[in-house]
Amino acid sequence: MNENIEPLRVRLLITPTEILKLLPGMGKVMVIGQQGGVTHERIGPVGTVGQSGRDMHLGGACHDAVIAVDAVAEVILDTSSVMRDKVYPRLEFRLADGETGFAIVGMDGLEPFAAPLVDLDRETLPPREKPEVGERTELDPADPLHPPLQQAVDRQDMVRIRFDNGVLRQDWTGRIEALKPAMGYLNVMTADFHLHLQGGAFSGWDARAGHQAALDADGAATTLTLETMVTA
Template sequence: MSQQRLQRERLLHHAADVLEAAGRLGRVMLTTSQGGATHERIGPVDRVERSGFAVRLAGAAHDADIDTAALGAVILDRSGRIKDKVLPRLDFQGKDGAVLFSLVGLDGLEPFDAGVAELRGMATEAAEPVEAMERADLAEDDPGSLPFEVARCAGVPVTIELRRDGLRQAWSGNIEAVKPAMGFINVMQPDFHLHLRAGAVGRWRMRADRAGPDGVELLAENVRGELIGLAVRGPAAVLARRD
């Protein structure tokens, strides 16, 4: 079987070299999860900016900064499907072998394979089963939805960011809707999805936004008081309200 047809390949390239192909893959979804929050940016990558181990994916649909020194192997996986459509992806693993983030090709296999044609790999083991997020009932007073509902009602732009070791990804804009469904708080925009598991946030820690004197940053804490990496930034007049 040729390498182009392998279902899973471990690419024989550094993660920074693989990321340089991101702009050739058509519409992609960069998805990453931590602490019950899944943060997804959706659309073509307009620019790939590289400086040493640092790689930035930028454009109208992407805003991600990646420290490739924190990454390990990159796995090209062609096994994903929705109905009859193949959704190939690149899984970027951390040094511990766990997937830090994935780039999922939304235009199907042909443009994705064309974009990675210069990258070569070797066969790897079958994919580990993806562990589903534990689903919980969403309480009406779940604190996770508070900053999103406040920003939506006020009609002000905010930035929603997820930070992990080796990755920072953000979206900025006006929230059109906050949709609770199947145990998750969902913020759904054409180029951005946030899925926040019920009960993932115990409270929001507020601090001044370093970007300006009129802004604040809310940092999500779990019920044990640990930061989960999710942050919301926006005008203090809206996000700092206590009423």
């Protein structure tokens, strides 16, 4: 491992905008929005990075995201995740309250992802604490997550699945081939998109003008919406 990307966790002393502009040269990446039982992931090389006003746009065949960069207080590079002898480096775009607004993970290993970052100024941080893993239960077949997603499968509708937490707005548009329950989650899996919805975290869906919004256990809107696209 290149000594310039040691230690395992650092704060990068560069603006989020400048880091995002480096993404097209960082290989296959996963852009992750995660909040309140929703994990929304787009996977593949970033084709384009643009700017409109204060927002940054990620585009290409595998990405469709708008990022409110002014909400990002710092960017952390963490290279501690290793699976099957492969490093999955991670950029955490963190907010002023310490929460992660979104994250980007390198899927091609350490070198393609870290090479554009290697000469950036940085501050060493303590290693990340491992999150506690709660007890996993089987997904209830009657979980209110199912109906609109299953309907989209049955009808083979063209749908847009959007994650929006006010920092990252990320879309996937396509047809859902199947729903895959596993390890307490309801999952949608394609080559360039993963959606993981935690069983028991949602009370249902609210049909609104043109789309449905997933509701949390208290009946409040979450970060997830589902829209059926009108096709000719």
